[in-house]
Amino acid sequence: xxxxxxxxxxxxxxxxxxxxxxxxxxxxxxxxxxxxxxxxxxxxxxxxxxxxxxxxxxxxxxxxxxxxxxxxxxxxxxxxxxxxxxxxxxxxxxxxxxxxxxxxxxxxxxxxxxxxxxxxxxxxxxxxxxxxxxxxxxxxxxxxxxxxxxxxxxxxxxxxxxxxxxxxxxxxxxxxxxxxxxxxxxxxxxxxxxxxxxxxxxxxxxxxxxxxxxxxxxxxxxxxxxxxxxxxxxxxxxxxxxxxxxxxxxxxxxxxxxxxxxxxxxxxxxxxxxxxxxxxxxxxxxxxxxxxxxxxxxxxxxxxxxxxxxxxxxxxxxxxxxxxxxxxxxxxxxxxxxxxxxxxxxxxxxxxxxxxxxxxxxxxxxx
Numbered sequence: 001x002x003x004x005x006x007x008x009x010x011x012x013x014x015x016x017x018x019x020x021x022x023x024x025x026x027x028x029x030x031x032x033x034x035x036x037x038x039x040x041x042x043x044x045x046x047x048x049x050x051x052x053x054x055x056x057x058x059x060x061x062x063x064x065x066x067x068x069x070x071x072x073x074x075x076x077x078x079x080x081x082x083x084x085x086x087x088x089x090x091x092x093x094x095x096x097x098x099x100x101x102x103x104x105x106x107x108x109x110x111x112x113x114x115x116x117x118x119x120x121x122x123x124x125x126x127x128x129x130x131x132x133x134x135x136x137x138x139x140x141x142x143x144x145x146x147x148x149x150x151x152x153x154x155x156x157x158x159x160x161x162x163x164x165x166x167x168x169x170x171x172x173x174x175x176x177x178x179x180x181x182x183x184x185x186x187x188x189x190x191x192x193x194x195x196x197x198x199x200x201x202x203x204x205x206x207x208x209x210x211x212x213x214x215x216x217x218x219x220x221x222x223x224x225x226x227x228x229x230x231x232x233x234x235x236x237x238x239x240x241x242x243x244x245x246x247x248x249x250x251x252x253x254x255x256x257x258x259x260x261x262x263x264x265x266x267x268x269x270x271x272x273x274x275x276x277x278x279x280x281x282x283x284x285x286x287x288x289x290x291x292x293x294x295x296x297x298x299x300x301x302x303x304x305x306x307x308x309x310x311x312x313x314x315x316x317x318x319x320x321x322x323x324x325x326x327x328x329x330x331x332x333x334x335x336x337x338x339x340x341x342x343x344x345x346x347x348x349x350x351x352x353x354x355x356x357x358x359x360x361x362x363x364x365x366x367x
């Protein structure tokens with residue numbers, strides 16, 4: 001069944017009172033039921049049209065709802081004008097908060113697909129292998145492209161890619177592999193993103209777990225203008241988890257894994273790395289799909305971090321390094337207080353309770 005949302009009636013459109021008070025001769029002849037005039041006051045009133053004085057930043061609107069009829073405002077993303085372009089009534093086409101920018105009115109969607117921008121650090125999944133490039137799902141409306149010339153081949157082979165390299169593309173990435181990369185450019189034609197992974201911080205992801213955090217606009221999501229890759233020390237509090245790498249993709253994808261020294265270091269084998277010898281640090285193991293041995297404590301703390309990030313997303317809190325660190329500290333304190341010193345057998349069970357999740361959100365908000 002298709003639901004169609006119609007725009008509200010204009011303020012001048014009123015319903016004749018004789019329909020309700022039974023004053024019409026047709027009603028008296030046909031035995032129509034009289035309605036008490038006192039009940040008319042209890043009927044729900046129409047929503048008042050938002051004007052310049054009643055409109056506030058962050059007000060939530062729904063598709064088809066009038067935003068304003070003031071001529072000083074220009075319609076932006078998420079809004080339209082009814083009937084004709086010359087109309088002054090601006091109506092919302094998306095559900096979300098109103099965002100005024102100078103004289104431009106926009107509606108920021110509460111939940112939407114990721115909109116790529118140059119320089120964004122994203123986490124993607126390989127969808128298909130094509131000629132000289134891979135297609136990557138980055139939660140955008142269109143699949144992103146990763147060409148062979150945008151990755152580092154193992155063995156220090158800084159050269160042009162040949163037909164022989166194209167035949168061995170699945171040695172590096174195949175369908176289903178996860179990788180972290182950076183948005184290099186945006187196509188002017190269809191708006192699809194082009195990725196590159198020519199850095200030691202980027203490449204195939206392993207030794208961890210994947211997590212998706214949806215939300216944009218007024219809801220939860222990843223903060224764009226913050227550090228996206230950091231290492232969290234989980235050894236405190238007798239947990240014995242070691243260090244955990246956290247990668248927050250701007251597209252809402254999160255990767256938590258065992259800490260790897262080579263990914264964040266600036267040296268390889270005691271040799272300083274530069275643009276000319278960057279490929280020398282890339283080995284065949286960098287494109288391996290085999291996970292290393294992960295200790296029980298590290299796996300437990302990775303699971304705890306996953307639940308903390310889920311709590312932040314459920315509480316509509318923007319996810320960044322500060323909120324993740326603060327939420328993890330609250331979760332560890334909660335585990336130590338309930339388990340009497342941090343029992344390894346029952347660690348993390350407190351995060352399954354609604355009260356515990358609420359306390360984590362309150363602790364992050366309180367700062």
